[in-house]
Amino acid sequence: MAAPASPAEGAESAGGADLADLRDEPPTLGVTPLARALNLMAIAGVSYGLSTLDPGPVWPIVLTATALVLWLVLVVTPRRLVRFQAGLALAMAVLGGAAAGGTAGLGLVVVAVGILRLVGSVRQPLWLGLTTVAASFAALLVGSLALGTGEAERLGVLPAAAIVAILALVGFSRRERARGVEQSRRLARSAAEVRQEQARSAVLLERARIAGELHDVLAHSLGAxxxxxxxxxxxxxxxxxxxxxxxxxxxxxLAAEGLVEARRAVRALRDDVELSSGIAALVAGERALGADVVWSESGPPRRLGDPEHTALLRAAQEALSNARKHAPGSAVRVELAWRPGSVALNVTTENTRSGPDTRLAASGGGVGLVGMRERFAQLGDRARLNVGPVRDENGAHWIVSAEVDDE
Structure with missing residues (x-):
């Protein structure tokens, strides 16, 4: 059976799938099988219309037939050949415009396809589309003049020119719509990237939190x-x-208790005891090891949220562990004060005259203090932490002073 994916892999795969979907989809309207079929049907329809025209000049029919061939090539040309497609569409529009007067307007169908392909596509520059519109106008005028007055009257130059202008407006509207779709897709891609980064950050934050929990639990239990x-x-x-x-x-x-605590940390579960009971148990454990620890509590206790509870409990645990490692034999005072709207913890290692137990001190490395600061930093302005040495008339002391707002 395959191993389950890690949270980081899950977050990356989920975000990566979103991004892959967005990248694979074309930025503009593509040539779908249905669109190809409709184009082929239109080509067949115009071809049939040419075959039913009354006898007249041959060259308009030849130009229109040539434009139909170019249209067919355009339909089957891969989308990546952008410049080649632009040349085909421009040639179609010019040929269709020149032949429109002599084909009862059938050439305007080809002109419409060429203009919409260039003016309506964000993959083509707008100046090229406008150039195509102008070239179609010119070709329409030249073709009508070449046919003579009688032929020109069969369609009418002005109505044909109006149709070309309308096609240009329709193409420009389609371009703006495609640009809006592309912009929406870019925003969606950016949002997917942000979600992916947030998921990755959440996983890294959770890993750091669990690493801190493991350190605090193992350093305390293994040190004892x-x-x-x-x-x-x-x-x-x-x-x-x-x-x-x-x-x-x-x-x-002690080893069994440490194993239980480590399992709790790995499962990202908070301790099932109240803060007062948890700190009292830590103090009792230190006293069992022969440490001189004074424990006091003031104010009515209350239940805290998970982050506040964990931050204060691990701060007490780390402070006691550091006192044992770096100042064995020194007296330690642990004070927990339940104040209106906040909870304060003070752990003072008094008169740190003793040298560190080198075997225990070597097991530290400062990771516990880093984890302690990270926990309080995650609480933001609701938490305050002060760790460091102080000196008075009785000598040098080391304090860990923490306060958390719980309202």
Whole structure:
């Protein structure tokens, strides 16, 4: 069975399909099978009309027949040959215009096709279409004069000229419509590209969030596990096997809890506990490792939204983990204050006189602090975070101060 596609692949494939559909579709009205069939029927109709004309000068019929051949070639010519198609349409319009007076107006059908092909297509320059209109006018006048007054009266130069003018207006209207369609397609393509980029950004943001969750969970649980195993090793070497066994059992509990937390992070689920209970559990875990942690809470607790809950809980977790790694033995104060409209968390590592535990400090790398700042940055103006050292008469301290608006 095939493996399911990743979110990024799904987002890219969905957006890529939209863009592919937009690119594959021609920007202007193309020659469909139905359009080809209608063109062939028109060619056949004009040919039949020529065969039923009363006897008269031959050259108008020859010109119209030549124009019909050019029309047939135009129908079967690939769309990519733009210049060749333009030459065919121009020649058709001129020949049809010259022969219109001697073919009872049948030549005007060819003129109409040539003008609409050039004036009405955004693939052809407008100046070429206007040139074709002017050339058709001139050919119509020259052909009518060549036929003489009697032949000219069979159609009438002025009505024919009016028809050519109307064809030019129709072609220009079709061009504007095609331009509107093309502009709409460009806007749709731009919108599809924006949606694709937004989907990709959302996937990258989710990946960064899950990476931060994994780091916070693993750094905290594995760091505590290292301490427990070191204590067990020391107790075993001193001969206190029972105490060492107790530490090993505690290590197993920590590993199991870390596995559960990691699974929660991968599944992008928030913890099912309230913020107060979650921080209290973190404090209890640090105390079980021998850390001097003071926990206090003020104000009536309430339930927070997912982003606010996760940001504050992971901030407390990262602050405690960093205190254990970089200032072992230092006292830590954790304060959670439920204020009207906001929640404030302060974690102070007091008198950071101890040096870092090099084995634990090496497991950091600053990723946790980066993830902490990213979470609060995603909350925008509703969140404030301050991380860094402070100094007073009692010595140097390290603080993590966070506040989130929840109204």
């Amino acid at each position: 596990l290292v301490i427990q195993l070191d204590a067990a090793d020391a107790l075993y070497e001193s001969g206190d096997v029972d105490a060492a066994a107790t530490r090993v059992r505690q290590s197993r509990t």
